[in-house]
Amino acid sequence: MLYILHPRDSVVENVDKMLNCGDPSYGGAMYGCTECGELKFVPFRCHSRFCPTCGNKYSIDRTTAMSFKIINVQHRHCVFTIAEELRPFFLKDRELLNCLFSAVRSIMLRMFHKDNKTECFTPGFILVLHTFGRDLKWNPHIHCLVSEGGLGNSGLWRSKTHFNYTFLRNAFQTALLNEISKHLDTSFKKVKASVYKNQKNGFYVYAKPNRCKPSAVIKYIGRYLGRPVIATSRIDKYDGENITFHYHRHEDNELITETIPALEFINRLIRHIPEKHFKMIRYYGIYARHRKSDKKLNHAISKEKHGILLSFNSWRECILTSFGYDPLTCPKCGNTMVFLELYHNHKRVPLDEMYEKVMAKAKGCRSPAFN
Template sequence: MYICPNCGNFKFTAFRCHSRFCPTCGNMYSIDRTTAMSFKIIDVQHRHCVFTIDDSLRPFFLKDRSLLNCLFSAVNSVISRMFHKENKSELFTPGFICVLHTFGRDLKWNPHIHCLVSEGGVGNTLSWRHFKHFNYHFLRDAFQTALLNELHQKIGPAFKKVKSAIYAKDKNGFYVRAMPNKCNPSQVIKYIGRYLGRPVIATSRIDSYDGDFVTFHYNRHEDNKLITETVPVLEFIDRLTQHIPEKHFKMIRYYGIYARHRNSDNFLRKAISREKHNFFLSLNRWRDSILHSFGYDPLKCPNCGKTMLFLELYFNHNPVPLHELYEKAMQKHRCRSPASFSYLPKPLFS
């Protein structure tokens, strides 16, 4: 609860639900993960890559969510091999961060990996070497082979026919977007941050709901054409809930020099210090995030415009009866100074 020291107006603020479906909590989660990523990102050129799969593979990942780990391991092996091929004695290791997305713009099941890759790596003897060229054809073919082999190993002989059909259909491998971005790390973090923990659909894309049908819009990825779709409400909910990840499943994973076991490398000394990290966590990011994301100050009193102050509802783990708190506070709602609330036990008022 917050209270205005000028007019005595009360305001309740809910605890975070920590759901990616919530516009507030999803946005806050994205900010937290983007900040954590900025602690690891080094000041070198990065590239945003997208690894996609064949349509016929999507039902396998939907039926067995544990297979989503194969997407991460396939991307990890392919990128590592591409850099190791540059010099077999140095075995250059890049830094890359993988983010799993299970939905497309139409909200249907479409698992794919967004990957932020450094355009260079650390060698066994060399501290850093920059690579301008990514072997696009190798990424397509190698990712297809690595993923299909892992799925075949997990699923068993029943996957052999599907594997053969996909090789015949996708002769050039799976589509991988790895074009140069030419953006600095701060822009890269802001760009990739849009894919971290955001809700499946933004509330601004939901046009109407009449109790039976939901109408939403999106720009089709192929030609950027605006598409408006109306679906029954239960189908709309089904499209949303299928993207809820399994408990403790990691949607963001760090590899190469960004992996946790590599954090002791001298090359990563540029990363932000733990002291600065703790200082950042101590700031009132909730108020600033709401103001930045939704355009209003959540602690601004709607009556008089003064900044509302925090009023704790619990004291020594014993709840204060809410009606008593209201009665006492409303008796002095015309007060002009927080000192007028001195009857409240410390530190109830701060």
């Protein structure tokens, strides 16, 4: 049924991965209980961002990685949107999505550099591309998490709480239209003129203060920047032909329930699968640099806490958090099971010293299951 929609190669690859996620024939890991000898085979996952299970793990990993870069200053969440008549161009030619990043990057740096041309204050900001609206329709826009301040050439930090909305709207419109013009032929000139005529105040940019404190940065990033296209909790019903889901309309926050054919629902979802190797999250300013002077900045999360946060991102912790049970607890005696060996397509793969140590521990148990 999927091929009726003439899917892109990246769609076929991700859907195929998702359908085979957790299939034991693709291999997995064997765990054993050192107390009673109970064995448990855990199949490999697909690691596709489109998969409901693996996509959630991907979002958690990306959110944690972003939080490590955040410096200990106030941040602001900005949203850059485009004119509705431009959306089909990005759907037809996905290379144009790079123009969104380039346009936002240029105006954010320009806004800070205008404060002092000598110091050339540079903020730290993270750009995340969302191609979906709450109704799952194609609506590419950029979420930006930017520091309310920048680092100057002399190492001086200057706070910045006033964002010029008029500049952001007009500058973003001009920068984006110029970027698109570089990639399209002269036929785009008519569309460009029409956009300027219809959008006299520039493109809508949300940049109001939202109290994004460093102490709450992980929760904030996860909520606004790391979310998937649709959470399974928003899917209400499937009767074999139609799918019912709900969302809160952006304009007035009214609860909307929509029922559409399953094929249309699938079509809305798969169009948001990015091309292979396309980066949906990009770092700019001081978050993209690796200068010695930038290392002196105080980060919101200390290096000592990095290991603690990463430990919560493990497969075991994610299952425990999401489903409320420990996958490595022995179903017979309740003891914690130990890793034994890996299988790829049911072919045993020898491991290094860690494998030898684990096997030695298993063989030394009271149960004859490992002997």
